Amino acid sequence: MADERRTDFPLPDAWTRDALVRAGFEGFVPLIGLNGRDLPPGRGIYVVLRADPVRPPLFSDESLLRAYAIGDLERRWIDGAEVLYIGKAERGLRDRLGGFKPNRANHSGGRSIWQLAEADTLQVCWVETPRDYSQDVEGDHVDAFVAVYGRRPFANVAPPARGTVQSRSSTPKPVRGRGRRGQGRELVFVDLDAMHHS
Template sequence: MSGEHDGPRPWSRQALEHGGFAGFVPFSQLPEAGVPQAPGVYAVLRTSGAAPMFMRESSGGRFKGKDPAIAPEALERAWVDGPEVVYIGKATRGSAGRRGLEKRLDEYRRFGAGEPVGHWGGRAIWQLADRDELLVAWNATEEDAAAVESRMLGDFRDRYGVLPFANLRR
């Protein structure tokens, strides 16, 4: 029988692996994971099939004194059933050419550990009760990372009608 079950499930680990993504490690393992310094895109995955539980407080840092917590009711409304991908982000070279995936993902990890670091995007993941089990994957790109991220977000929206859970710009 052929049909939609022939390939990897959309927006799953297998689909990202098929698309060239690497890593698939918990945030805690990022420092030793060999994340490339190149620009690229990254995704956060929640592989548990259980219904998500949202914490009232965020483990995220208070960058510029702002509380990163989002009302659990808003998080419940933003949840997307089906895909494993819960956030898509990008890492550019930056104006000085010293940024990239390694630096951006390190900022995201440190923000989630409570440091006052500037990674406000994707902050909703830090209110998931199982946030320590989330996986991070990346794909270094020759193409402009912002263009790749935009295309990925568009593809996700085309399939599900909304952006991934933690991409809160609706």
């Protein structure tokens, strides 16, 4: 596990459905056919789970997205792991999970998920992180998973970010939607007279 936690957000005591329930995760609904309107709008993290973690995986070499080589998927597979992916939703769970579909390229983890023959049996659960940046909470959860299994979940191809100055601030900024060019930017006013006289 990483030497330094990014947040004080509670971690599950194991990587099972029951442990995630105890840690405050909710949902546990089918990933396929997920309706974004049924999800909370706030920031959070989510976890994709297998229904049967003992069953050997069957991979497809075809995908609506750019397919991974079967050998790559097999190398990343963790036998017996119930958790396949830990993701973040900084712009909101409704926005992020509502777009988690086999034909959407905006989920790097989805590329691996949709190559599983059992994709139609996978479940997803989530927890809101209103006081912490989801990127940091995701990083802590991935680190905790690595501490148990020795590597990241199957579909977490890239390592989690260590956090930024913004994500390390004590009070997260509100989630903003996407707007037209120029909208959503913060204006910073600098007193030039004060700078010249100091």
